[in-house]
Amino acid sequence: MKALSGDVLGHCQVFKEARFGGKRYNSSRAAPRLRLAPSYSMSNLWSRQCMQSLHNAIVFVRRTIENDSVVAGGGDMKMELCKYLQDYSRTIPGKQQLLIGAYAKALEITPCQLCHNAGFHATNILNMLWAWHTQRACGME
Helix, strand or coil: CCCCHHHHHCCCCEEEEEEECEEEEEEEEECCCCCCCCHHHHHHHHHHHHHHHHHHHHHHHHHHHHHCCCCCCCCCHHHHHHHHHHHHHHCCCCCHHHHHHHHHHHCCHHHHHHHHCCCCCCHHHHHHHHHHHCCCCCCCC
């Protein structure tokens, strides 16, 4: 990084930051050789959240290595219970069937939210989970 100078990266004469509609825009003018776009600085809150997430991940990996037993997570148990309750709800008549089916559907919220938080497409992941739970006792890794 120290070897990168203005000759390598280029330079601009005028740099402006403007706000339009609550959004921040950066513009550079008179920059014939500019090769590096300016980067946004992160806020203190975002920086602390990133550090906390990184710390949590490191602690999780360390504890997993230290202990030889791991409890199933990621919504695996809720998906299995959801499958069982939906199968059971199809065997009973009346309003109870709707109530148990709705409760079973609500159990899908946790795995779906975990997919969204991880940046995955929840529909694809939940379809894979459903397929695996109908074939054998298995979860997502």
